[in-house]
Amino acid sequence: MITVHHLNQSRSQRIIWLLEELQLPYELVKHERNPQTRLAPQSLKDIHPLAKAPIISDGDFLLSESGAIVEYILDQDEQQRLRPARGTQAYYRYQEWMHFAEGSLSLPLVSTLVMSMEDRSNKQMMDHYIDKEIELDFSFIEDTLSKQAYFAGEEFSAADIMMTFMLGMAASQGHLDNRPHTQKYLQTVQQREAYQKAAEHG
Numbered sequence: 369m370i371t372v373h374h375l376n377q378s379r380s381q382r383i384i385w386l387l388e389e390l391q392l393p394y395e396l397v398k399h400e401r402n403p404q405t406r407l408a409p410q411s412l413k414d415i416h417p418l419a420k421a422p423i424i425s426d427g428d429f430l431l432s433e434s435g436a437i438v439e440y441i442l443d444q445d446e447q448q449r450l451r452p453a454r455g456t457q458a459y460y461r462y463q464e465w466m467h468f469a470e471g472s473l474s475l476p477l478v479s480t481l482v483m484s485m486e487d488r489s490n491k492q493m494m495d496h497y498i499d500k501e502i503e504l505d506f507s508f509i510e511d512t513l514s515k516q517a518y519f520a521g522e523e524f525s526a527a528d529i530m531m532t533f534m535l536g537m538a539a540s541q542g543h544l545d546n547r548p549h550t551q552k553y554l555q556t557v558q559q560r561e562a563y564q565k566a567a568e569h570g
């Protein structure tokens with residue numbers, strides 16, 4: 369059975385809603401934000417190093433990122449509801465909005481929320497938030513790439529194409545300076561013939 373790690377007032381509400389729509393069984397584990405900082409508690413970090421909601425577990429399998437979790441749950445549904453048939457235009461329109469929610473819309477909204485949260489200057493708040501998130505994300509990336517060759521495992525995948533663009537930007541901002549595995553990974557993927565051709569053409 370799927371266990372949903374839920375944080376109050378968070379994106380994990382999406383996952384509970386989805387499971388209720390599909391009437392699939394699940395177990396709910398509740399985590400409470402620190403009332404002062406509004407950050408997730410240690411109990412969520414004990415589950416996953418990113419300490420971000422939602423996180424689900426299904427047996428030994430642990431998954432973060434609400435979009436990935438939604439796809440996982442939809443794949444469990446024998447009636448294949450709430451997702452247009454693969455390969456249709458409707459399916460790609462669905463994908464477009466799925467990615468838009470986190471990839472485009474969340475950045476300006478979360479930034480606005482962070483800047484309104486405490487009695488510090490907007491710049492201080494934003495700097496603090498960015499430093500914390502950068503450290504968290506690049507530690508997680510470094511840890512992942514210290515254990516496997518590529519993001520999705522031992523095989524190169526399109527996830528690497530998505531991640532590499534961001535890692536290139538991160539490298540130029542100095543975020544990879546103390547991340548040897550991530551640096552080595554970046555060099556490796558950037559040596560791929562197709563990457564080189566794309567660099568020529570693009």
Ligand SMILES: N[C@@H](CCC(=O)N[C@@H](CS)C(=O)NCC(=O)O)C(=O)O
Nearest residue numbers: 378379407408420421422433434470
């Ligand atoms: N892109 C991620 C974002 C996850 C995320 O930022 N979750 C927030 C709650 S809405 C969180 O756990 N914040 C607590 C913290 O940063 O300590 C997703 O879609 O799952």
